[in-house]
Amino acid sequence: MAEIAKLKDICTQVRRDIVRMVHAVQSGHPGGSLGCTEYMVALYFEIMDVNPSQFSMDGIGEDLFFLSNGHISPLWYSVLSRKGYFPISELATFRKINSRLQGHPATAEHTPGVRVASGSLGQGLSVACGAALAKKLNGDNKLVYVLLGDGEFQEGPIWEVAMFAAHKKIDNLIATVDVNGQQIDGSTEHVLSLGDLNAKWQAFGWDVLHMNGNNLEEVISVLNKAKEHTGKAKPVVILMKTEMGFGVDYMMGSHKWHGIAPNDDLLQKALDQLPETLGDY
Helix, strand or coil: CCCHHHHHHHHHHHHHHHHHHHHHHCCCCHHHHHHCHHHHHHHHHHHCCCCHHHCCCCCCCCCEEEECCHHHHHHHHHHHHHHCCCCHHHHHHCCCCCCCCCCCCCCCCCCCCCCCCCCCCCCHHHHHHHHHHHHHHCCCCCCEEEEEEHHHHHCHHHHHHHHHHHHCCCCCEEEEEEECCEECCEEHHHHHCCCCHHHHHHHCCCEEEEEECCCHHHHHHHHHHHHHHCCCCCCEEEEEECCCCCCCCCCCCCHHHCCCCCCHHHHHHHHHHCCCCCCCC
16 A cells, blocks of 8 residues: 555645646636545555556556546546656646647547546446446456546436446446535535435445545545445445535635636645645646
């Protein structure tokens, strides 16, 4: 296991990358990106078996990850670059013309680490389910991970694939839901209440776990526990409680930072809270 202190340094630097990236082009989604940082860092630097230097679209013989809530691409791009999928300096091209790092992940640009275009919410679980089923059919014993936003569960396709995955006993799939209670128009409770997600997922036949997504040690522990729950005839879902904007005090807990960038003064205020640990791009 990597040293927790080193992983926390990565988290701090990734958060620094996020706010700098969205500020540079005055466009992007910092809130959810900041909130899911511990999860993504734990996944790529501790949990998954991946090979950044030899990325392939089919991903045979390695774990796969799909980002359903594709608008938190600044987080994913930062982690991919710092894991070695592409040069860290490329983060400076985020959302610029002809960049591989588009606002929502896409495949036309052939970005290493990205296997499907995402951001059309409600679709990522279906893609991950298909990939997991393919691995089972091919005798590939690696796992498939997918991250979703809680607002996505207001869409019907999520529940269709939830039924399918349980029916087909797709037990090499670990889905994680970012339960931050916020979406672009306000709180999920105000826009369309999600009800009891724990009871719903259990009723759909999934193995349900819980974790505090802003506690790195807990994230690693629960993700490892989720791996232990695979191979037992049930797909696994983790309900991950996070705080939108975590790590930057003026963004925390507010849906207003779902999709806007900080100005110069607010960028500096954020960077003052996020000391440079691994070197800026």
